[in-house]
Amino acid sequence: MNHTSKNQDKNKAHYEKLYAGYNINNILHWLNNRDVFLELATKTETSWFALYQGDFKYKLKGKKILEMGCGDCVNAAIMAGLGAEVYANDIADASGEIVKKINENFEFDHPIKFVKGDFLKNDLPGAQFDYVIGKAFLHHLEIPLETLFLTETARLLKPDGEARFFEPAVNSKLLDEIRWHIPIGNRPSKFNTTAFLKWKENDPHPDRSFSSKHWKKAGSKLFREVEIIPVGTLERFSRLFGWGERRNRFKRWALKNEKLLPKFINLILTRSQLIIYRGVVVNEK
Ligand SMILES: C[S@@+](CC[C@H](N)C(=O)[O-])C[C@H]1O[C@@H](n2cnc3c(N)ncnc32)[C@H](O)[C@@H]1O
Structure with a gap:
């Protein structure tokens, strides 16, 4: 089957353009100072905070x-640095x-193995x-x-394996509409129709659902257990702080304290989510 589309x-x-000629000095620095990097990243950056929930870093040594x-x-480099055998x-x-x-x-204990090309054509055993x-x-x-x-x-997970996906969350149509109308970075406001359409033409995100409900339903067909952890209800306001230590301090405070909000509030207002699938139901091939 051909998996290409516009x-x-x-x-x-x-x-390809973004990563061309990528300078790996920062990655080497973080690998050489891994614990300091992880301490900072998992307390300040939403994606690291989310992905490394539940002592994830201590679970990786020797894992595939x-x-x-x-x-x-x-x-991929940090996981390999923590002793995992990483395919990417x-x-x-x-x-x-x-x-x-x-x-x-x-x-590394195990150098990273890059699986090149269309991943759905891989010939990895299940x-x-x-x-x-x-x-x-x-x-x-x-x-x-x-x-x-x-x-x-x-298919690829062991029966007791686990999948972790960190993704954006859109669980409130109203919040999402407000978000599209506020310009951010190189993304113009939806009010500016021409500029917005031009930006959209080059944007690599498809128009589709990013709701927790969608990922719950999608996972339930293949896994016995689906867990959704909302992340970013308060952290999303860090954008109001500009760049720098003040913003980072707010992010750390927000990520720590938003957990105290009731889960249904977090689910509606969250900016992103960690989706965990466990217990494979179907091993197709
Ligand atoms: C937002 S970036 C995230 C990159 C990285 N995981 C990170 O956290 O910075 C999304 C990545 O998905 C990759 N991607 C998009 N479609 C893909 C596909 N069909 N197969 C493999 N990678 C894909 C893109 O090339 C890009 O590197």
């Missing part, structure tokens, strides 16, 4: 992990170049991974393609 072509073009959509490969894939071949450079410059990870990955796929990736996740 959206996938856009993703490939966008990320697949990361889909590894991008700049920082997370990205639609962008530039990620493979990053992996090659990291492997040449850092002594039921072999302890973890399948996606960090800001699934929401880049149109839903029929996501279904194929989730089915592949179920």
Whole structure:
């Protein structure tokens, strides 16, 4: 089956360009100062805070992990630095170049293995991974393609394996509309119709559901257990603080304290989510 589409072509073009000639010095610095990096990242950055929930970093040594959509490969490198045997894939071949450079410059227990090209054409034997990870990955796929990736996740995981996906969350239509009308970075406001449509033309995100309900339903077909952990209800306001230590201090405070809010409030207002799937129901191939 051919898995290309206009959206996938856009993703490939966008990320090949973004990661081309990537300087890995920052990754090497973080690998060499891994504990300090993780301490900071998991307390300040939503994606790291979410993905490393539940003492994740202590669970990785000797484990076999697949990361889909590894991008700049920082997370793949950190997981390998923690002693995991990491397989990584990205639609962008530039990620493979990053992996090659990291492997040449850092002594891992297990060098990272890059699975090049269309991941759905991989010939990896099933039921072999302890973890399948996606960090800001699934929401880049149109839903029929996501279904194929989730089915592949179920095929590749060991029966007691676990999948963790950190993704954005849109559980309130009203909040989402407000968000689209506030310009941020290079994204213009929806009020500015022409500029917005031009921006959208190059944006690698498909129009699709990002709701927790969607990911719960999608996972329930393949896994016995689905857990959704909302992240970012208060942290989302960090944008009001500009850049710098004041903003980081707010982020740390917000990530720590938003957990105290009732879960139904967090679920509606959250900006992102960690989706955990456990207990494979279907091992298809
Ligand atoms: C938002 S980036 C996230 C990158 C990285 N995981 C991170 O946390 O920084 C999304 C990544 O998904 C990749 N991607 C999109 N479609 C893909 C596909 N069909 N197969 C593999 N990777 C894909 C993109 O190339 C990009 O690197």
